[in-house]
Amino acid sequence: MYGVLWRIHAILMSSSFIALAAGIVISILYKKRKWRYKAHQRLGIYAGTSGLTALILAGIMVQAYSGYHLNSTHAILGLTSGLLLILTPIAGLRMKKAVNKKRLRLIHRILGGLTAVMMLITILLGLGYTGIIYLPI
Numbered sequence: 001m002y003g004v005l006w007r008i009h010a011i012l013m014s015s016s017f018i019a020l021a022a023g024i025v026i027s028i029l030y031k032k033r034k035w036r037y038k039a040h041q042r043l044g045i046y047a048g049t050s051g052l053t054a055l056i057l058a059g060i061m062v063q064a065y066s067g068y069h070l071n072s073t074h075a076i077l078g079l080t081s082g083l084l085l086i087l088t089p090i091a092g093l094r095m096k097k098a099v100n101k102k103r104l105r106l107i108h109r110i111l112g113g114l115t116a117v118m119m120l121i122t123i124l125l126g127l128g129y130t131g132i133i134y135l136p137i
Helices: 002-029 038-064 071-097 099-128
Strands: none
Touching: 002 038, 002 099, 038 071, 071 099
């Protein structure tokens, strides 16, 4: 059972990272396109939803397997990535009604980049933790 849950967790986190990265790329490269905003928004919402689903699944897995939560760097960075996956789209969706749009846009961009970097590091640590890749730490 753990092996199945682990695979689902890995697929959800990987697809979340890919959607987040695609949303960032679309936002940067296609500024003049009318479809850019909707694509960016939908990719961001998918990234957040799938990432948070993966985090919930990780909590269930850890509880069933050992019961010791947040006992590794991967777990702590995963939780941090989850919080960023919540904050980033909130900042983005609030831009329409914000008084100071430039400031909120800057916050959204910084959070988006930080989320992508944090997720990449977390994924690499997870792959190292499972033995799929070797990380000389």
